[in-house]
Amino acid sequence: MGVGLSVTSRAIFDGLLGQFQQKYEAVLRLEPREGKGPVPSGDPAKSGNTLRELLARKSRVFGWPLREGEPCGPSEILQLCHALLSNRGEATGMALSEEILAAWSGLDDRGRLKVMRGLLADFGPDVSALERAIADYGASATAENLRRLHEASEPRRQELIRRLNLARNGIVTLVDMRRQLQDFMKEDAGLAVLDADFLHLFSSWFNRGFLMLRRIDWSTPASILEKIIRYEAVHEIRDWEDLRRRLEPEDRRCFAFFHPQLPEEPLIFVEIALTREISADIAALLADRSAFVPAAEATAAVFYSISNCQPGLKGVSFGNFLIKQVVEELRRDLPNLKTFVTLSPVPGLAGWLSRNGYLADKAGEGEAGIEPETLLTGAFRYFFAGRTANGRHVDPVARFHLGNGARLERILLEADRSQKGVRQSFAVMVNYLYKPDEIEANHEAYVERGEVAASRDLQRHWRAIRQQAGKARPGAGGNRTDSNAGSRG
Numbered sequence: 197m198g199v200g201l202s203v204t205s206r207a208i209f210d211g212l213l214g215q216f217q218q219k220y221e222a223v224l225r226l227e228p229r230e231g232k233g234p235v236p237s238g239d240p241a242k243s244g245n246t247l248r249e250l251l252a253r254k255s256r257v258f259g260w261p262l263r264e265g266e267p268c269g270p271s272e273i274l275q276l277c278h279a280l281l282s283n284r285g286e287a288t289g290m291a292l293s294e295e296i297l298a299a300w301s302g303l304d305d306r307g308r309l310k311v312m313r314g315l316l317a318d319f320g321p322d323v324s325a326l327e328r329a330i331a332d333y334g335a336s337a338t339a340e341n342l343r344r345l346h347e348a349s350e351p352r353r354q355e356l357i358r359r360l361n362l363a364r365n366g367i368v369t370l371v372d373m374r375r376q377l378q379d380f381m382k383e384d385a386g387l388a389v390l391d392a393d394f395l396h397l398f399s400s401w402f403n404r405g406f407l408m409l410r411r412i413d414w415s416t417p418a419s420i421l422e423k424i425i426r427y428e429a430v431h432e433i434r435d436w437e438d439l440r441r442r443l444e445p446e447d448r449r450c451f452a453f454f455h456p457q458l459p460e461e462p463l464i465f466v467e468i469a470l471t472r473e474i475s476a477d478i479a480a481l482l483a484d485r486s487a488f489v490p491a492a493e494a495t496a497a498v499f500y501s502i503s504n505c506q507p508g509l510k511g512v513s514f515g516n517f518l519i520k521q522v523v524e525e526l527r528r529d530l531p532n533l534k535t536f537v538t539l540s541p542v543p544g545l546a547g548w549l550s551r552n553g554y555l556a557d558k559a560g561e562g563e564a565g566i567e568p569e570t571l572l573t574g575a576f577r578y579f580f581a582g583r584t585a586n587g588r589h590v591d592p593v594a595r596f597h598l599g600n601g602a603r604l605e606r607i608l609l610e611a612d613r614s615q616k617g618v619r620q621s622f623a624v625m626v627n628y629l630y631k632p633d634e635i636e637a638n639h640e641a642y643v644e645r646g647e648v649a650a651s652r653d654l655q656r657h658w659r660a661i662r663q664q665a666g667k668a669r670p671g672a673g674g675n676r677t678d679s680n681a682g683s684r685g
Contacts, residue, residue, distance in 0.1 A: 268299035270310035274318065280359050281319075281352060293363035301369065309380050316390045319353035354393050367401070367457045371508035374398070378510065395511050402455060402463070402509060404517045409525070412450040412465060414443045423462060424450070427505040430541060431482060431614075441482070442467055447489040449497075451522045453514055464514040466522060467501040470494035470530070474605070474627055475539050478612045496535040497526050516600045523630060536630040537605060540593050541612065542575070542621040548582060548590060549574045549622075566622060568609055573661055575607050575624055580648055580658050587646070594626075598642045601635030602628035603649035 268276065273296055280292040300311065329348035333341040360366055374394040381387045412424060421443075425433045433439050442448055452465035469481050470491055475498045499522075502515055523536050549555060554574040555566055566574075582590035589595045598604070604626060611617075611625035629651070638649040650658070 267302050268295075270303065270307045270314065273299050273303075273311050274314040277315070277319070277356055281356055286362075289359055290362045293360045293366060297360060297363050297366060297369045300373070305376075308376060309383070312377055312380055312387055312390060313384070315353050315356070316387060319356055320351045321349055322352065351393055353390065354397060357393065357397055361401075367455075368461075370394070371398070371458075371506055373508070374510075375506075375508035378507065398509060398512050402512050402514075406455055407453045407463070407514070407517070408456065409518075409521055410452055410454055412443065412452050412462075414440060416443075417460075419460060420462065423460075423505070424452075424465060427462065427465070427503050428501065429503040430501040431478065432616075438482075441484060445485075445488045446491045447471070447494060449522075449526070451518070451525070453518055462505050463509065464502065464504050464518055466499055466503075466518055468522070468526075469498045469500055470533070471496045471498055474498065474535060474537050475500070476606070476608045476611055476625075476627075478539055478617070478625060479614070481539065491530055492532060494530065494533060496537060497523075497530075497533050499536070499538040515596060519600065519630065520635075523632070536632075538597065538602070538626075538628040538630075539611070540597065540626050540628055541617070542578075542591060542624050542626060543593065544591050545575060545578055545621040545624055546619065548578050552577075571622055571624065572607065572609060576654075576658050576661050579604060579607065579626070580650070589646075589648075594648075597628040598648060599639065600630075601637075601639035601642075602630050603634065603638055603651065604654060605629040605651045607654065 276292055276296050276299070280289060280296065283289050283292060300308065303311065326345075326348040329341070329345040333345045357370060360370060363369070374391065377387060377391055377394065381391060412420065421436075421439060425436075425439055433442070443450055447470040449468040449470065450465060451468075452462040454461070455463060469475065470489055472489060472493065472495055474496055475481055478500060481498065481500055499519065502518070504510075504514065526533055526536070549566065549571075552574070554570055578590065579594060584590055589598065594604070606627040608625045608627065610623050612621070612623050617623050617625070634649070641647040641649060
């Protein structure tokens with residue numbers, strides 16, 4: 197019904213349909229339930245049954261593709277999505293949202309990919325409305341016409357995602373949907389447009405104002421501790437005893453961000469060691485120890501691991517807020533702390549050195565096939581001049597900390613002798629220093645001019661390398677940014 201209707205007729209029809217739905221829904225709410233009294237609003241099981249009954253009745257009236265005991269396929273799910281967008285009743289909207297997400301969960305990967313492609317193809321902006329809004333704004337550039345243009349340009353799938361979030365635990369399923377969407381993008385790059393819609397909404401739903409900072413310690417519920425073990429992405433937590441060593445001693449701290457809708461799911465967490473000096477060896481920080489530094493005697497807080505927990509929230513910025521808030525928390529509780537520094541991995545160094553001609557062709561030149569002096573020279577070029585094709589810093593960890601206002605304090609050889617550390621960086625790690633009164637200036641210098649804030653010692657060493665090496669040094673020809681790379685001390 198409705199095929200061939202004009203835009204005006206269709207709008208009138210949709211309005212009348214919405215009014216009828218609201219009246220019909222009100223009647224259904226008042227219907228007696230065969231010997232049962234009113235359903236208490238606090239009972240989710242009973243309220244869920246009521247929503248399912250309501251949805252079943254309305255599906256029979258409006259021809260929605262819902263049949264008891266029959267699973268919905270991709271095309272039926274997309275029909276339900278259209279119904280959800282045209283629906284005006286809140287209770288029916290919740291029921292439809294839950295039905296859609298439950299049906300999605302029952303699909304295999306191919307079925308889910310079909311749904312994603314359908315959302316991309318069929319739920320974009322209303323082209324006619326957008327064209328009218330563009331014409332209206334072109335004729336009269338008023339604030340009201342600009343608002344209408346902005347409203348018309350929004351893809352309908354963004355409103356669909358908002359309505360799907362009405363379902364109980366809807367946010368959990370939506371975050372997981374985006375996780376899988378990112379996998380599908382490897383097969384279909386066009387889905388990046390749909391991914392941008394998810395990211396746009398998640399950036400609002402998970403903004404800093406909604407996040408809760410909680411300390412994680414040995415008394416934290418086991419269900420959350422188990423996730424800390426599972427989500428640790430930098431230095432593997434081998435078992436519960438290993439976790440205890442990172443949480444229980446008085447010179448250890450761990451903090452995580454949570455969201456009110458995901459109270460049992462950490463979004464990101466950071467692990468910290470309280471020490472008397474800046475650490476230069478990750479094995480020493482993680483080792484089983486018999487002596488601990490009293491928290492009141494520590495002068496340095498070493499951030500040695502930061503792990504994002506939810507792949508479906510990739511691109512939503514948590515880490516910069518986390519570090520800055522934890523620094524303030526520690527400064528308030530432990531005023532004796534004067535230095536806030538990281539002990540960070542360098543995940544792309546080995547590959548970059550290999551691509552730029554720093555590795556020896558013959559074995560025997562150092563354990564990893566590269567001599568220490570060559571390794572250090574290559575590491576300096578990597579940090580001060582290494583850039584991607586689009587001009588970004590080549591190292592993702594450096595991008596994060598430098599963009600967050602930290603400065604590169606030390607480059608450390610032999611700092612991570614683990615198998616993973618040798619494989620990804622020939623055991624190199626670095627310290628990034630967070631100095632509160634320099635953070636803003638460092639951030640602006642990096643974001644606006646690409647300058648790498650660094651300690652005076654590192655700057656002197658970098659200048660000496662450039663003066664001595666020149667263009668004839670191995671790898672110089674492959675690094676086009678050496679001549680204009682900036683630094684800040």
